[in-house]
Amino acid sequence: MKKLPRKKAADGGTGIPSVLQVLFRSFSKLAERAAEGRPLFRGLRIAHDPGADRFVVVHAGSWIEFVLTIPGDCVPPHGEVQCRRMDTSGATELTPIARFRFNEVGVITESTVPELVSERVDQAPAAWSVVAAVLWGNLHA
Numbered sequence: 001m002k003k004l005p006r007k008k009a010a011d012g013g014t015g016i017p018s019v020l021q022v023l024f025r026s027f028s029k030l031a032e033r034a035a036e037g038r039p040l041f042r043g044l045r046i047a048h049d050p051g052a053d054r055f056v057v058v059h060a061g062s063w064i065e066f067v068l069t070i071p072g073d074c075v076p077p078h079g080e081v082q083c084r085r086m087d088t089s090g091a092t093e094l095t096p097i098a099r100f101r102f103n104e105v106g107v108i109t110e111s112t113v114p115e116l117v118s119e120r121v122d123q124a125p126a127a128w129s130v131v132a133a134v135l136w137g138n139l140h141a
Contacts, residue, residue, distance in 0.1 A: 065092045066131070077104050081121075083131075100131075 063086040068079060082096040100111035108119050116131060 063087070064097075078102060078109070081131075 065084045065086050067082045067084070069081075078101050080101050081099065083098040083100075084092045084095070085097050086092045098111065098113045098116075100108050100113070100116050102108045102121050106120050108116050108121060111117050119131065121131060
C-alpha cells in the first residue's frame with residue numbers, strides 16, 4: 001500500500017492524534033485483507049483510495065456507502081464521513097445523504113442526522129452497523 005504524505009506538526013508528529021491514526025491503520029489492514037481476498041467483518045466491504053487519502057466502507061445490509069477521510073492538517077483534529085445511498089447493483093448516488101464528523105476519541109461531534117451526535121464510531125463493525133441502521137431508518141421513515 002502506498003504511504004501518504006502528512007503535514008508535520010511542530011512536535012515532529014503527523015498532526016493526527018493517535019486514536020485517529022489507529023482508526024486509519026485499522027481500515028488499512030482491512031483493505032489489505034480485502035485485496036488478498038480474505039474475509040472481512042460480516043456485511044462490510046472496504047476499499048482504500050490512496051490518491052484521495054480516504055477509505056470507502058460499504059455496509060451491504062443497509063446499502064449505504066461510508067467515505068471516511070482523516071485530514072492531516074485540521075484543527076481540532078477530526079475524521080469526516082460522507083454517507084451515500086447505494087442501489088442493489090452497487091452503484092452509489094453522487095449526493096451524500098448524510099455527513100458527520102468525529103473527534104480524536106471517536107465520538108461524533110457534528111452530524112446532519114441529529115440522532116448520530118454523541119454516538120461512538122471506531123473500527124468495530126458494530127459501531128458502523130449502528131450508524132448504518134440510523135441512516136437507513138431515517139431514509140425510510
